[in-house]
Amino acid sequence: MHYEHSWVNHTLHFVDPVSGTHTNTIEGLWEMHIKCHITAMRGCSKKYLDGYIDEYMWRSWFFPTMASPGEFMCGLVQAVQRHPQQEE
Numbered sequence: 001m002h003y004e005h006s007w008v009n010h011t012l013h014f015v016d017p018v019s020g021t022h023t024n025t026i027e028g029l030w031e032m033h034i035k036c037h038i039t040a041m042r043g044c045s046k047k048y049l050d051g052y053i054d055e056y057m058w059r060s061w062f063f064p065t066m067a068s069p070g071e072f073m074c075g076l077v078q079a080v081q082r083h084p085q086q087e088e
Contacts, residue, residue: 006019006021007021008021008022008023033056033060034052034053034056038052058079061079062075062076062078062079063075063076
């Protein structure tokens with residue numbers, strides 16, 4: 001996956017005045033969700049961390065928490081429609 005990397009110099013601002021970039025969202029996401037996901041897996045290797053985060057984000061975009069089988073299938077169909085297989 002492609003991620004946009006932004007940063008904020010916290011010695012000057014908590015929110016970048018030009019871009020509006022801040023760290024609250026990612027820090028909250030990391031603390032409340034990703035960390036719990038990794039803990040539930042009993043940890044992970046640094047080698048696989050990017051892949052685990054990709055998987056977590058993908059699931060959070062297409063599959064609601066506690067999804068019924070029907071909701072899960074709808075999410076799967078949406079994911080396939082939005083991201084068709086790329087030919088090499």
